[in-house]
Amino acid sequence: MTKNLSEEQREELLNTLKARFEKNMHRHEGLEWGQVQAKLDANPDKLWSLNEMQKTGGEPDVVGHDQDTDEYIFYDCSKETPKGRRKVCYDREALESRKKHKPETSAMDMVADMGIKLLTEEEYHSLQELEEFDLKTSSWLETPSNVRERGGAIFGDRRFGRVFVYHNGADSYYGARGFRGSLRV
Template sequence: MSRHKKELSSKQQESLLKTLKQRFEDNMDRHANLKWQDIQARLEAEESAKKLWSLHEMEQTGGEPDVVDYDKKTSEYIFFDCSAESPKGRRSVCYDREGLESRKKHKPEDNAIDMAKDMGIDLLTEKQYRALQQLGEFDTKTSSWIKTPADIRELGGALFCDRRYNHVFVYHNGAQSYYASRGFRGVLRI
């Protein structure tokens, strides 16, 4: 169930585009072969209105979304949350609804899978998380849930990643666990 009206006012759209453009220009090493004009044209296209709303949600929860790639096969720009640490507005959540409902006490307010779905984004996969870490050093003090393979999830587990000792680590936890320093990072294709 959606908690928000999924469209932006023209003022919100203008502000978001300004923020995204500045971030794009400040981090050219993330997307050296891409041009902002092309990305902005895609973002301003009528069919991108819901995606623009999703980018706004990523921004509002502290994700600092930025373009990290262009998929030539699908003609889509790929945005990841590029905040230095796991997005602040998405921490202290367990992995999914089943994990949340299995907690008997001290339940968190939400879970990563439902939050991502409501925002119109997906959790990063392990491969995407490792690709993000090639662009800089992320989650050196926090950690982020990642999309967990079904066979692990069926046994009650969930995966998360972080960067320590200049290395990317993948760990496991019960899906019902949550920590103040663990959130999730998202991906959005436009």
């Protein structure tokens, strides 16, 4: 699969990202779009990944800048977990362990295909400090190995005015559970 966007796709995505950036300045106070776009222009593979995030309903936006690495950090900022990434179990091992009613894919397979990373528990909490997300849905989170080794995986959501992180069998999947990703550019 080619990981390049046509000029038309590139321009459409950049316009969408710029409009979202300008509409949601509270997510990235003190940052300027021109500097973000310069990084995107220099990294077409990252722009392709952002397009994959956008196509699956993630509404990616800049949520920070890492001064040490000079990277801009994008998270999925859709109000609910992205529609195009729901009904997936946690990873390939969980998918293969299901005997019946297997989902089409897993969260970890999708993030690998998209060139992004699953949000960690810490990143999910920092996202939830920006706004309220996942009021009706939930999102798989990067799971610590000691939990995954026991067959589990973690996910988060916001209910009753607070953020919860729970566990489930990694092979479970639900219509209202998907995942959120992150990308550094």
